Amino acid sequence: MPRQQQPAARPVRRRSYDQFDATARALDSVGDRWTLLIVRELLGGPRRYTDLHADLPGVSTDVLASRLKDMEQTGLALRRKLPPPSAASVYELTARGRALLPVLAALAEWGAPALAERRPTDAVRAHWFALPLLGALAGLTQEGVLEVRLEEGEFHLHVGGGAGAVLPGAAAGSEVYGYGPADRPDARIVLDAGVCLELAEGRAAFAEAVKDGRVEVLGVGPLAAELRGA
Secondary structure (H helix, E strand, O other): OOOOOOOOOOOOOOOOOOOOOHHHHHHHHHOOOOHHHHHHHHOOOOEOHHHHHHOOOOOOHHHHHHHHHHHHHOOOEEEEEOOOOOOOEEEEEOHHHHOOHHHHHHHHHHHHHHHOOOOOOOOOOHHHHHHHHHHHOOOOOOOEEEEEEEOOEEEEEEEOOOOOEEEOOOOOOOEOOOOOEOOOOOEEEEOOHHHHHHHHHOOOOHHHHHHOOOOEEEOOOHHHHHHHOO
């Protein structure tokens, strides 16, 4: 008896608002739960699936895999294999995905007042303070790589000259998006999460926080000098 052929599976159609409107189209791509937070994680450079899962507490493996697949299909992210000796696969943002930086920065600025009190259930990662701090440092004229040290860890930013980006915590000697080696930043600052949030909300001025010792600036050179207010 001939085997009955199964009908071909139809491609799954992503949910859409079906509105000819730019905002609706944008939300078709990034409006699902977790998608923008995955973008936030990938703004700092390529990440392995396991690293993404570790830094997105509360997301299930199924949902994370589904969102990453959606992001690949909509051109926000791509997956590639690292060259030997590492055979790991990583996810990274495309140019279109990286263009969401100002969107996330605006959301971070808008949401900062809601961080007045940390709830007992709240997870925290040092690099989650990168976007709020970028806004507070937007007026810098000297361009370079800034290492930010918090009690929770450290991260790198490209600041100054009207530019701003969250940089990967690259291995020694590697280039970070062409802005210079992450192991040789142009300046370092040391502060705590509370001061970082005050700066982000505009409740504290960076120069005053440096002056009263709540922000320590390390390093020599033009960027460090500007951060010190010299």
